[in-house]
Amino acid sequence: MTAGSTLHAGRGGIWVSDADGALGTRVLGRLGAHAGFHTVAAEACDVAVYAGAADPDTLARRRQSITRGAAAVFDQIDHAHHLVLVSSAMVYGAWENNPVPLTEDAPVRPDNEFAYARQLATVEHMADEWRRARPGRTVTVLRPVIAMAANGTSGLARALAAGLGQRFAVDDPPSQFLHLDDLASAVVLAAEESLDGVFNVAPDGYVPAASVRALAGAAPRLQLPDRLADVVNTVRWRFQRGPIPPGLRSYTRSPWLVANDRLKARGWRPTVTNEQAYVEGTEAKWWTMITPKRRQELSLGALVVGGVGVIATIVAVIRSVRRRRARR
Structure with missing residues (x-):
């Protein structure tokens, strides 16, 4: 399968970017279960699925700018009438005053220190410009929480999982973990139904910080004050000895839980719990035994x-x- 692939049925095709990636293969597998689908060129597609912006590992490997990559895709799908953009719930930002949970009506205010989330917010704006460039176009913006799977957990997801709920004697916020299979089903629903607007993608409920620590098997360690820990972690990251890049820390310390009611109202249902997704997407450590x-x-x-x-x-x-x- 090429980096992008299109499945065709009836009047138009569905183009899926990064079709050889962890999410793309799952989406194509679900679409392929429908009778009469076949691949066509991206330029001729009727519905486009752009998941490239939500794959930081591939972007880093290709040394590709998120915004430049998105601009190229939006030019390529000029004849499409519907776009499904896979973004991230990280665009809401992690702030102490965030409502719990965040709905799709919450403002977009990503952490200024985290370039990836800022760029995703820019891509969402670009998708809206693509919509307004021609009458009759619609756009689905999916904002998933941390997506994980045994064979598809990104480096960013691993870094977040490593940092969430790991501060001892501190009331860390709860977390959400989404299985890639459930994200793929949301993408397929959005493509088939041409859903219009923003939709959060998350399992039901959340995992308290204490439960995340138990699932992770937090290692015995000397607790440091937050400011000193920040300095130590920054040095560790610089020398590739720490899991959390500096701009990502706010997402491990402040809440950014999202509600999934809007997507569920359109027929989507999560099939994997937060805990199951976390366990499958991470490796068990020796001290958990x-x-x-x-x-x-x-x-x-x-x-x-x-x-x-x-x-x-x-x-x-x-x-x-x-x-x-x-x-x-």
Whole structure:
């Protein structure tokens, strides 16, 4: 299958971008179950599905700009009457004053430090311009939460999953995890029904931070104040030793839960729970197999080792200062 593929039935075809990707293959598989579908050129499609903007791994691998890639696609599908754009719920931004849950009427205000979310918001605006360029066009904008699967979890999704609910003794916000199969079914529904407007895509409910920690098997570690942790994590990321890029941290500390009522009202139903999607999309860690008592012992051990390390560092500094003074 090529990077883009179109399935045809009746009066027009459905073009799917990035057809060889984790989401594209799922969408084509569902569309192919309908009798009479076949591939046609993207320029001749009647309905276009653009999922490329929501695939940060492919964009990074191709060294492709999100906005430039979207502009090229929108020019290519000039004859289409309907567009399905897969964006992200990250365009809402993660803010302490966000309503819980966010509906599609909430303002778009992504974190200024996170370029990917800002660029997705720009692509949504470009899609609206494509709609208004010709009468009769419609656009579906899908805003999924973190999408995961055993063979399709992106690096961005893994980074978010690694950071969510992982601060101890802190009331972190709950999280949502969507299975790629459920996202694919939302894409197919939007394409077949030519849904018009913005639709959040999320499972029912959410996972509390404590449950995320339990699912992740959070490792024993020395807890640091947020400001010091930010400095340490920034250095770790710079040397490719940390999972969370600086601009992504707000999405692990403030709420951005979304409601799925609007899409469900059009017939969509999630089939995989938040917990199931998380477990399938992440790898279990060795410490999830040990007992809570043993984890507590390891945690205490980590605290002791950390404390000894701090004391040893202080002693070494004092001795160094004394030696310099003695030489004078």
